[in-house]
Amino acid sequence: MLKMEELSKTEETYLERIYDLTKEKGYANVVDIAMALNVKPPSVTEMLQKLEKHNLVNYERYRGVTLTKKGEVLAKSLEQFHGTLRRFFEILGVDKTIADEDACEIEHSIHHETIEKLTKFLKFIQESPKHPKWLEHFRYYEKTGRYRCRETE
């Protein structure tokens, strides 16, 4: 699997934004990255230089940025896990905006093993033949604190 240990959480966050912008426009520019991350342009420039050192972006002063192959692979796997987390929180009934924010926070701080188990768990509950009923039961429990069906086993 990918070695992400060497990247800081912040680097990963920038990488994802660059990936998103690149998907939209074919490249990413400083102002847009800054807006997306709620920071000022000089912070972006600084980070781009660091990302380039790590061979994650192709960066030319005063020109836009694109991801290297390595950067893209990493960004994709980050985004995939971000999605997993977000969907999981939404299933739990967390508000969409908050689910997204929390996914964003968490995706950079947990072990790969946990990511994998969570992904499998989400697939399990989403693809389960019992999925719709099961979810209804949870929603009911969530509101009332009681189990809808009492039959055991």
Added chain:
Amino acid sequence: MLKMEELSKTEETYLERIYDLTKEKGYANVVDIAMALNVKPPSVTEMLQKLEKHNLVNYERYRGVTLTKKGEVLAKSLEQFHGTLRRFFEILGVDKTIADEDACEIEHSIHHETIEKLTKFLKFIQESPKHPKWLEHFRYYEKTGRYRCRETE
């Protein structure tokens, strides 16, 4: 609910360690906190001064530390959520050590709403009359990628 927004993640982490040590020995001292958090004593002293400013600990130079009421209430709720997260990861099949580390990382970075939903979800799956069977099915799915029972609904 508690306003945690004003505390940094690091402050919360120290608070929890102090809480643990206090439960064990009645108070916490600098060396033990430093060991538990894998930092050097001067970092602890610095943080204790900060925690005192926030009225979370009773701190006297060269003497030990104890939590204030405010600090204790906060530490308790942090620890409770830590436990919830850890148990959840363990249910998913994550290794105990990793589950604990990840719980520790996450507990300081997500919204209260998410914490609450997760807690309810954990109660739901743990107290469910179907709990043991349900878990078996997940473990089976986790290993084989297939659902054990095929009956729908």
Added chain:
DNA sequence: TAATAAATTTAGGTAAACCTAACATATAAG
């Protein structure tokens, strides 16, 4: 009780990630 050892604090320094203000380059408009 004086001397040594252990624990704690202070002083001063580093790295990451941010900022503002000033400067440089690129783009667009006259």
Added chain:
DNA sequence: CTTATATGTTAGGTTTACCTAAATTTATTA
């Protein structure tokens, strides 16, 4: 094609959380 505006970069500064080395205080023990 030159100037005005956009965008991007550099220089230098801040904050947080860490560090080492050098005091200082407390505890131990000879």
